[in-house]
Amino acid sequence: xxxxxxxxxxxxxxxxxxxxxxxxxxxxxxxxxxxxxxxxxxxxxxxxxxxxxxxxxxxxxxxxxxxxxxxxxxxxxxxxxxxxxxxxxxxxxxxxxxxxxxxxxxxxxxxxxxxxxxxxxxxxxxxxxxxxxxxxxxxxxxxxxxxxxxxxxxxxxxxxxxxxxxxxxxxxxxxxxxxxxxxxxxxxxxxxxxxxxxxxxxxxxxxxxxxxxxxxxxxxxxxxxxxxxxxxxxxxxxxxxxxxxxxxxxxxxxxxxxxxxxxxxxxxxxxxxxxxxxxxxxxxxxxxxxxxxxxxxxxxxxxxxxxxxxxxxxxxxxxxxxxxxxxxxxxxxxxxxxxxxxxxxxxxxxxxxxxxxxxxxxxxxxxxxxxxxxxxxxxxxx
Amino acid sequence: xxxxxxxxxxxxxxxxxxxxxxxxxxxxxxxxxxxxxxxxxxxxxxxxxxxxxxxxxxxxxxxxxxxxxxxxxxxxxxxxxxxxxxxxxxxxxxxxxxxxxxxxxxxxxxxxxxxxxxxxxxxxxxxxxxxxxxxxxxxxxxxxxxxxxxxxxxxxxxxxxxxxxxxxxxxxxxxxxxxxxxxxxxxxxxxxxxxxxxxxxxxxxxxxxxxxxxxxxxxxxxxxxxxxxxxxxxxxxxxxxxxxxxxxxxxxxxxxxxxxxxxxxxxxxxxxxxxxxxxxxxxxxxxxxxxxxxxxxxxxxxxxxxxxxxxxxxxxxxxxxxxxxxxxxxxxxxxxxxxxxxxxxxxxxxxxxxxxxxxxxxxxxxxxxxxxxxxxxxxxxx
Numbered sequence: 001x002x003x004x005x006x007x008x009x010x011x012x013x014x015x016x017x018x019x020x021x022x023x024x025x026x027x028x029x030x031x032x033x034x035x036x037x038x039x040x041x042x043x044x045x046x047x048x049x050x051x052x053x054x055x056x057x058x059x060x061x062x063x064x065x066x067x068x069x070x071x072x073x074x075x076x077x078x079x080x081x082x083x084x085x086x087x088x089x090x091x092x093x094x095x096x097x098x099x100x101x102x103x104x105x106x107x108x109x110x111x112x113x114x115x116x117x118x119x120x121x122x123x124x125x126x127x128x129x130x131x132x133x134x135x136x137x138x139x140x141x142x143x144x145x146x147x148x149x150x151x152x153x154x155x156x157x158x159x160x161x162x163x164x165x166x167x168x169x170x171x172x173x174x175x176x177x178x179x180x181x182x183x184x185x186x187x188x189x190x191x192x193x194x195x196x197x198x199x200x201x202x203x204x205x206x207x208x209x210x211x212x213x214x215x216x217x218x219x220x221x222x223x224x225x226x227x228x229x230x231x232x233x234x235x236x237x238x239x240x241x242x243x244x245x246x247x248x249x250x251x252x253x254x255x256x257x258x259x260x261x262x263x264x265x266x267x268x269x270x271x272x273x274x275x276x277x278x279x280x281x282x283x284x285x286x287x288x289x290x291x292x293x294x295x296x297x298x299x300x301x302x303x304x305x306x307x308x309x310x311x312x313x314x315x316x317x318x319x320x321x322x323x324x325x326x327x328x329x330x331x332x333x334x335x336x337x338x339x340x341x342x343x344x345x346x347x348x349x350x351x352x353x354x355x356x357x358x359x360x361x362x363x364x365x366x367x368x369x370x371x372x373x374x375x376x377x378x379x380x381x382x
Numbered sequence: 383x384x385x386x387x388x389x390x391x392x393x394x395x396x397x398x399x400x401x402x403x404x405x406x407x408x409x410x411x412x413x414x415x416x417x418x419x420x421x422x423x424x425x426x427x428x429x430x431x432x433x434x435x436x437x438x439x440x441x442x443x444x445x446x447x448x449x450x451x452x453x454x455x456x457x458x459x460x461x462x463x464x465x466x467x468x469x470x471x472x473x474x475x476x477x478x479x480x481x482x483x484x485x486x487x488x489x490x491x492x493x494x495x496x497x498x499x500x501x502x503x504x505x506x507x508x509x510x511x512x513x514x515x516x517x518x519x520x521x522x523x524x525x526x527x528x529x530x531x532x533x534x535x536x537x538x539x540x541x542x543x544x545x546x547x548x549x550x551x552x553x554x555x556x557x558x559x560x561x562x563x564x565x566x567x568x569x570x571x572x573x574x575x576x577x578x579x580x581x582x583x584x585x586x587x588x589x590x591x592x593x594x595x596x597x598x599x600x601x602x603x604x605x606x607x608x609x610x611x612x613x614x615x616x617x618x619x620x621x622x623x624x625x626x627x628x629x630x631x632x633x634x635x636x637x638x639x640x641x642x643x644x645x646x647x648x649x650x651x652x653x654x655x656x657x658x659x660x661x662x663x664x665x666x667x668x669x670x671x672x673x674x675x676x677x678x679x680x681x682x683x684x685x686x687x688x689x690x691x692x693x694x695x696x697x698x699x700x701x702x703x704x705x706x707x708x709x710x711x712x713x714x715x716x717x718x719x720x721x722x723x724x725x726x727x728x729x730x731x732x733x734x735x736x737x738x739x740x741x742x743x744x745x746x747x748x749x750x751x752x753x754x755x756x757x758x759x760x761x762x763x764x
Contacts, residue, residue, distance in 0.1 A: 271526075274524075
């Protein structure tokens with residue numbers, strides 16, 4: 001069946017729907033916001049994992065872009081992206097694969113936060129002749145990896161080993177992951193300022209030692225959204241904002257009406273005495289992500305909407321088995337369950353776009369008329 | 383690089399390892415147990431999603447087998463499997479796809495638990511001429527779908543609509559999903575007996591009304607493992623047992639030493655002041671499944687082992703980001719963190735084999751010598 005004849009009633013379920021209008025609007029707003037702050041935008045492609053989405057999100061067809069796996073780097077390189085950072089601390093066993101991608105004419109940079117990694121990179125540069133660019137990962141907020149911004153000695157030690165060994169010291173990179181636990185605009189603006197200040201401090205430590213630091217890269221969806229001043233920063237990264245999800249809505253980074261991703265599901269049964277509607281979208285289609293359980297509004301495994309994408313209100317996926325979703329009224333609500341006979345279709349807003357997307361291999365794209373148009377492939381794996 | 387030259391040090395990480403010896407042992411034990419109880423074995427292929435694993439698990443190359451998606455049915459049909467049940471209540475919009483699979487010479491049966499579904503099947507049988515076999519889903523324990531075993535009127539109404547409308551009434555099917563919440567052998571044996579008794583009661587209601595019920599199908603990994611008497615049952619289904627996981631170990635269905643699946647990961651950094659080792663296996667590689675959080679022993683996102691597959695003891699993946707795993711000593715333990723420099727490799731036992739497997743597209747198979755041999759593809763999606 002040609003795609004342009006498919007409708008939401010004809011698609012096999014469960015499947016992913018991507019609202020192109022919301023995607024475009026989310027991207028446009030972020031580009032405008034960051035341009036106003038005078039920084040470059042490096043979209044993180046780990047959420048979308050789609051060349052079609054990347055071409056909307058990037059400021060040019062060649063990038064810049066951020067990736068979370070080398071498989072993404074290979075895939076986007078194949079699609080013409082020429083400026084990427086692989087945003088997970090490099091393992092020595094991945095350096096040959098990085099050089100193979102770089103040999104295709106891609107400016108793929110890596111990140112690291114230890115002397116051991118720097119020494120492995122230098123050994124690889126010497127053996128391969130590939131003078132690869134490196135950013136030193138700095139820890140903005142204790143969230144996971146990175147060198148403390150105040151630890152000038154460690155930063156300079158790594159920087160000197162890299163430059164002395166023939167690698168290119170590209171700059172510093174931070175991710176304010178702790179912002180995900182917030183939901184107050186002033187706290188998020190403070191987190192953005194903390195991320196900026198930590199980045200600038202680390203960059204100044206390198207420069208004070210005579211080392212280069214052309215790139216000062218920060219970013220997370222919440223801090224990108226709430227940054228008010230980015231002096232000293234050269235680029236901002238963000239990814240999930242372009243698609244949005246219920247978790248980011250709980251943080252305050254996106255509005256529920258901006259979420260571009262839904263899972264299309266079919267009603268396959270009822271347990272009326274229990275107030276349950278059973279659908280064919282279980283945790284395999286929605287993901288096991290229950291991030292909203294820690295937020296003020298627990299959305300279960302997702303918020304249930306009609307085919308136009310309007311939430312029914314208090315109707316959530318209250319529980320899930322592998323291929324069964326149990327739809328029910330939110331605990332404590334006196335709302336009535338909608339009348340959805342077997343065969344009815346619903347759309348489910350996901351807790352976490354990165355996790356839900358990864359359960360699927362394609363997006364069915366809803367165009368401005370609300371019709372199902374293109375099918376955009378997406379990748380997974382490493 | 384030929385597979386037979388790959389070693390655990392050479393594989394790109396993160397990736398899935400499957401221990402063929404444990405897989406074979408798990409399957410052999412279950413086959414022997416069920417043969418001793420006088421019932422047929424219909425392995426559920428939703429965990430493995432691999433033809434190579436299916437050929438080990440099934441009692442013949444043509445089946446029987448159970449699947450959780452029509453994509454699995456199509457894939458296994460392509461591999462020669464000829465006897466399958468699609469184990470999710472049928473949606474009317476999937477009937478044409480079921481018939482397309484059946485037209486390839488596959489005895490693919492469906493399940494349902496409502497008059498609406500039965501009427502849709504009958505309409506499809508009349509329009510298509512495909513007299514498809516149907517099992518009525520019965521609710522063993524209030525877990526999700528199915529008709530109450532005591533509701534003879536509903537069972538007979540559906541049975542008569544099906545047989546009167548030209549479909550084939552194949553029997554009844556139950557799944558004692560509530561057994562997943564147990565961890566006591568006597569409770570699990572009681573759950574297995576409850577599942578058996580409910581199945582037999584439902585079958586007898588159909589037969590008493592003059593309806594056929596040749597198949598009485600029950601199963602879950604815990605109840606299959608603990609069943610002591612299966613009089614009146616014709617077949618048992620189970621899937622996760624063959625691979626095993628920490629959740630099933632918490633239930634008591636498998637031993638930790640029987641778990642055949644691990645995720646191979648590389649150490650990419652440390653936060654020594656916090657007692658963290660950072661690896662490249664985050665929740666994308668391990669899945670978001672935190673099922674053990676509800677059990678007596680919370681395994682975080684997985685239990686960390688050395689390259690031989692021996693648990694370090696109190697070392698778990700305490701937290702995870704998309705592509706970062708944070709390895710730490712279990713809360714409350716005074717054990718010491720192992721010395722794992724950057725580049726070291728570890729193997730991580732997963733909480734849930736179905737969820738972790740679904741994050742990957744292949745198994746790297748560990749043979750009896752502990753060497754990495756074959757690569758077995760696996761499928762995902764719908």
